[in-house]
Amino acid sequence: MEAQKKTFPDRAALIAHVKSLSPGHDGEPVSDMVGGRIAAEAALAQIDPIAYGASRNYLDGAVTRLSPYIRHGILSLNEVRNHALQMGDDKAVEKFIQELGWRDFWQRIYAQNPDWLWADIEDYKTGFVASDYADELPDDIANGETDSAAMNHFIAELKTTGYLHNHARMYLAAYIVHWRRIKWQAGAAFFLAHLLDGDPASNNFSFQWVASTFANKPYFFNLDNLQKFAGMLAPCDYHSNKCFAGTYDDVAMRLFPNVKAL
Amino acid sequence: MMPPLIWLHEDCLRASHNLFDHAPEAKAVFIWDDAYMNAMHYGLKRRVFIYESLCQLPVEIYKGDTATSLAQLAQDGQDIITGKTLNPALKAIMAVIRENTKLSAIADVPFVQMDSPPDLRRFFKYWNKAKKQAFSYDGRP
Numbered sequence: 001m002e003a004q005k006k007t008f009p010d011r012a013a014l015i016a017h018v019k020s021l022s023p024g025h026d027g028e029p030v031s032d033m034v035g036g037r038i039a040a041e042a043a044l045a046q047i048d049p050i051a052y053g054a055s056r057n058y059l060d061g062a063v064t065r066l067s068p069y070i071r072h073g074i075l076s077l078n079e080v081r082n083h084a085l086q087m088g089d090d091k092a093v094e095k096f097i098q099e100l101g102w103r104d105f106w107q108r109i110y111a112q113n114p115d116w117l118w119a120d121i122e123d124y125k126t127g128f129v130a131s132d133y134a135d136e137l138p139d140d141i142a143n144g145e146t147d148s149a150a151m152n153h154f155i156a157e158l159k160t161t162g163y164l165h166n167h168a169r170m171y172l173a174a175y176i177v178h179w180r181r182i183k184w185q186a187g188a189a190f191f192l193a194h195l196l197d198g199d200p201a202s203n204n205f206s207f208q209w210v211a212s213t214f215a216n217k218p219y220f221f222n223l224d225n226l227q228k229f230a231g232m233l234a235p236c237d238y239h240s241n242k243c244f245a246g247t248y249d250d251v252a253m254r255l256f257p258n259v260k261a262l
Numbered sequence: 263m264m265p266p267l268i269w270l271h272e273d274c275l276r277a278s279h280n281l282f283d284h285a286p287e288a289k290a291v292f293i294w295d296d297a298y299m300n301a302m303h304y305g306l307k308r309r310v311f312i313y314e315s316l317c318q319l320p321v322e323i324y325k326g327d328t329a330t331s332l333a334q335l336a337q338d339g340q341d342i343i344t345g346k347t348l349n350p351a352l353k354a355i356m357a358v359i360r361e362n363t364k365l366s367a368i369a370d371v372p373f374v375q376m377d378s379p380p381d382l383r384r385f386f387k388y389w390n391k392a393k394k395q396a397f398s399y400d401g402r403p
Contacts, residue, residue, distance in 0.1 A: 001334060004294060004323035006316070018313045019306065021294055021325060028306035035314030037276065073274040073345065074315055077373040082399055090397045097396050098389065104373040105388045110348050112382060162307040193303040196311050201348065 031162040031196055033068060040069035049084040049096035056095065059165050059233045064096075067197035068163070070103065077103060103202060110201035117204050118185055125212040126178065127258025133183040137190050141176060149240035150226055151175050162196035167229055173210040174220050178255045179243055184211040217262050222251045266341040266366075267291065268321075269332055271352055274345025274370065275315045281345050281368045288343070290321040291335055293328040301351060329358040336363055343368055374401045 004021070008014040011034070019026050033039075047064045055061030069075040077100050084093045084100075110117065120130055140146050144155035154172045158164050164172070169191070176187035184207040191207070192198040208214035223244040227236045238245060246254070252262045268290035274281060282290070299309060316323055324331050336342055342359060346367040359365050374395040381387040395401045 001324050001326070001331065004325060006323065008317075011314075014314060014317070015306075015310055018310050021313075022296065022299070022306060022309050024300075025306040025309065030310050031307045033311065035311035036318040037315070038318060039314075068311060072272055072312065072315060073276050073279060073370060076276065076278075076371055078371040078400060079278075081373065081396065081401065085397065085399060098393075100373060101389055101392055101396055102385065104392065105382070105385050107348065108380065108388070109382050112379070114348070114350065162311070189303070193305060194307065196308055198308070 029160050031160075033065070033161065033163060033196055035068075035072075035074070037074055040066070040074045043069065044075060044080065044083055047080075047084065047096075048087075049093040050088045052099075053092065053095035056099075057167050057229050059168060059230045061165075063165060065163065071197040071199045071202075106199075106201040106205045109205060116208075117200055118188075120213040121208055122213050124218070125216065125259070126218050127256045128181070130183065133177070133181050135183055135186060137176070137182060137186040138180070141180065141182075142190065146175075148175065148243060149235040149237070150230060150244075153234040158191070158194045162194055164195070168234070169206070170210060170219060171221060171226060171230065173207055174218075177207070177211045178218055178220050184208060184213065218256065220248075220251060220255060222246055222248055264337065264340050265289075266343045267332070267336045269293070269342050269344040269365075270316075270319065270321050271328075271344060271347065271349075272312055273347040273349060273352065275312070275319060277319055279345055279368075279370060281343060284343055284366075284368055290319070291332070292316050292319075292321050292323050293331045294323055294325045295328045295331075296325075298328060298351065298355075328355050332359055333362065341366065345370065372401060 005017060008017065015030055043064065043066055048062045051062035052064065056063055066075060066080060070077060070080065081097060081100055084096050087093060124130065141155065144152040146152055151172055154164060154168045173187055176182050177184050188204045188207040191203050192200065195203065205214060210219040212218040221244065223238065223241055226241065226244055230236055244251065256262060265288040266285050268281060268285060268288045270290050270292045324335065332342060341364040343366045346369040347353065356365055356367065374392045376391065380391045
């Protein structure tokens with residue numbers, strides 16, 4: 001057997017080689033996020049776990065973008081944790097370490113319950129049953145042509161870069177499941193196909209958390225929240241995102257009319 | 263005694279993975295398995311990311327079906343070691359390999375080490391137990 005090339009004059013040549021090994025994928029985009037340990041160590045050197053604790057929910061906050069490297073074992077959770085511990089006292093880096101814990105938590109659930117990956121762990125707490133949700137992702141979501149400019153922005157980013165800020169993932173997942181009433185499994189498969197860090201456990205169990213099949217209540221949001229945390233990077237104006245407008249009670253009554261209080 | 267063949271797969275793309283400590287002199291290979299990646303719905307973005315990662319590792323890349331290629335690359339009687347994974351598709355491939363070859367899956371360094379299984383019904387039940395070690399270097403008590 002002949003070993004494949006590992007040295008290339010530039011990234012374009014590497015991409016051309018990968019295309020030659022990947023029939024049927026020629027016209028697809030390539031992410032600007034570069035693979036490999038060198039890029040991973042550079043990203044690790046730039047993390048600010050203290051600022052992360054304060055700003056992580058904002059789309060322009062101090063998030064680390066380490067997830068694709070952790071997902072493929074290029075960085076271990078252990079070394080990322082050890083690095084963060086050197087940068088502040090326990091209290092200051094607590095939120096960052098806790099986020100690493102989420103990854104560990106999902107993996108442990110997966111190890112104990114591999115059958116939960118694509119099955120509803122619990123019933124929906126939305127006032128609906130699983131059969132009320134559509135099986136397939138509609139074309140307007142797959143193509144980023146929905147009635148929400150913000151969601152279209154996130155979909156385009158997902159498909160182009162292979163990365164989404166965690167809060168944007170939550171918004172888009174909630175939109176798919178609750179606003180469009182589509183089974184979380186369809187949304188999870190869509191995310192997995194595009195995310196560089198797509199990991200079945202983290203992705204699918206997070207979707208189940210949003211859907212409420214692995215949480216006490218569904219995750220949803222309103223336009224005020226979207227504008228506060230995403231407005232600096234995504235088009236979050238009222239006229240192109242009307243479906244999210246209203247107080248939390250207003251939105252809950254529209255989305256979950258059979259549930260008395262959330 | 264012949265060193266084993268190291269099979270790197272997509273979940274263990276790191277030269278400091280425990281895997282390499284088990285066989286420092288061993289040859290490492292990655293099988294570029296187009297059928298596997300199609301089954302995982304991996305597009306060009308993920309494929310380029312993985313290939314770039316491989317280019318910085320002490321590993322040779324071969325194209326083909328994973329189990330078949332490993333059977334060809336492992337010399338007579340040579341064991342295979344790989345990284346432990348939860349991925350059912352990779353575990354299925356490991357089961358096929360084990361029909362004819364001794365294969366050991368080596369776990370990565372854990373984030374925290376727990377004496378007893380944590381309560382995994384909700385995150386904070388896990389976290390209340392895990393956080394005692396989560397703030398320790400190497401997650402050790």
